Amino acid sequence: MKDILTCVMDIGENMLINGAEVHRVEESIQRMCYALGAKRVDIFIITTSMVATIYGEGGAFYSQTRRVTTGDVNYEVIHRLNKLSRKICSVPMTTAEIQAELQDVLCCKKYPSWLEYAAYSVIAAAFTVFFGGGWAEAVVSLLIGFLVRCTIHFAEKAIHNKIFSRFFSSLVATALAYVAHRLHLFDSIDTVLIGNIMTLIPGTGLTNAFRDLFTGDSISGLLRTVEAALTALAIAAGYFLVALLGGAVL
Amino acid sequence: MKEALLQIFMGAIGSMGFAILFNIRGKRFITATLGAVLSWGSYLLFSRFIGDNTVCYFLASVLTSFYAEIMARVLKTPTTTFIITSLIPLVPGSSLYYTMAYAFESAQGKFVARAAETLKLSSALALGVIVATTFTKVLMTHLAKKAQQKKEKAVIS
Known part of the structure; x- marks a missing residue:
């Protein structure tokens, strides 16, 4: 029973890390636990933490808590974990088999x-053209997009904080766009910046936030909303700083 | 017309980029990209007949979410995979940018108008997803119940 809980929590934890919705993780854990022989399952999950207790035969119960830090979204992993959890529910499997498949x-x-x-x-580059930019803007945007990714790489190495990395990326993107604009490489600075903001924008966060809110996971929904709002503010802060300095220097 | 096609194409390329970042592969990669074509294509189509931008956003979002729900069941994968990537062209990046720019210029009136627009568009987007998801959920539980009843009837007779 103990091993079962560990196995199932491992699967759930990895679903959450790779960007699955709270609702899906709770449901999967519940189903797997019942399929593996639990009599009662109680779970509470928010985006950063999981608590689960399962009850077996004769009143024995086991409980586990996990602290979760979400990483990059990886739908391939979620897809496969989803498949694995379906398999556990339909075919009897030992915990060793489950662990092996999970590692796989x-x-x-x-x-x-x-x-x-x-x-x-x-x-x-694509969104620069999408929002009305010309080809010159697209090429500049392409280069800035590449440098933004480099900035994220270094920022995340230096400080493990998503909000700060967004702030620096926005700062770098705006500064480069300003310089390129000063050199008269293109006309419309707006479209270049919009294209680059599309890569930074917390669009996924906000959509997931609303979905969580409306499926009844209010706490997770609120957490995600706040995170999305802070990310948007960080992007704006990066832009403001450059615009202020740019106004003073140029 | 040519402009519209270019926009749809660029929207799809952008979504493809996100599909790579989210490690979506194979059939699901193609499905997600086609979803982006559907979302922006349907938005452009709706905007020809309906004047209100928010309504067009909402309708396009509902349509795309249904597509995502259906494809997720066909390919047996979580719906989020397709919802997030397909709706990317509808993310109001430009109105968010102008909100920011007008805030910086202290252009009060324009700032408020743009902020309201950003809020309206993103709510329309989210609401569309919720409508489609809820409808699918209700439909699925209904179908499951019916199948259960049929089984019970078969057992009795």
């Missing part, structure tokens, strides 16, 4: 990191 899922393939840098550049 966790070392699944990721896109190479150069592609991630390329993705940032391409997103920025």
Whole structure:
């Protein structure tokens, strides 16, 4: 029973780390525990912490708490964990088998990191054109997008804080756009900045926040909303700082 | 027309970028990208007939979320995968930017108008997702109940 809880919590924890909604994680854990023979399951999950207690035969119960720090969104891992949890519910499995499959899922393939840098550049350039920029703006945006990804890389190495890394990225993006604009490389600074803001914007956070709020996970929803609002403020702060200094220097 | 196609194409490319960042692969990668085509394409279509921008956003969001719910069931994967990536072209990045810019310029009237717009558009987006998700959930529980009843009837007879 003890091993079962550990196994199931491991799966749930990894779902949460990789960006699954709270509701889904709670439901998966509950189903898996019942399928593995628990008589009663009580779970409480918010985005940063999990608590679960399961009751077995004869009144024995086990409880576990996990502190969770969410990482990068990885839907491939969530997809596979989801598959694994369905399998556990339909076919009887031993805890050793589950652990083996879990390890297998966790070392699944990721896109190479150069592609991630390329993705940032391409997103920025695509949305520059999307919001009405010309080709000159798109090229500048492409380069800035790449440098923004580099900034995130260094910022996250230096301080493990998402809000600060967003602040620095926004600062770098705005500063570069200002300089390039001063050099008359392009006309519309707005579209370049919008393109780059699209890569930084907490769009996923806000959508998930609203979904959590309306499915009844109010605490998680509020946490996510606050996080999204702070991220937006950090982006604005980076922009303000450069605009202020830019106004003074240039 | 040409402009619209370029915009849809660029929106799709942008979503593809996000699909890479979120490590979405294979069939799901293509589905997510097509979802972005659907979201912006349907928005442009709605905006031809409906004057109010917020309503168009809402309708496009509902349509795209239904697409996401259906594809998630077909490909047996969490719905979020498609909702997040498909709706990316609808994220109001430009109105957020102008809100920020006008706040900096202390242009009170413009700032308030843009802030209200950003809020309206993002609520329309989220509301669309919620409507589609709730509807699907109700439908699924209803279907499950019916299947259960059929089974019980078969057992009795």
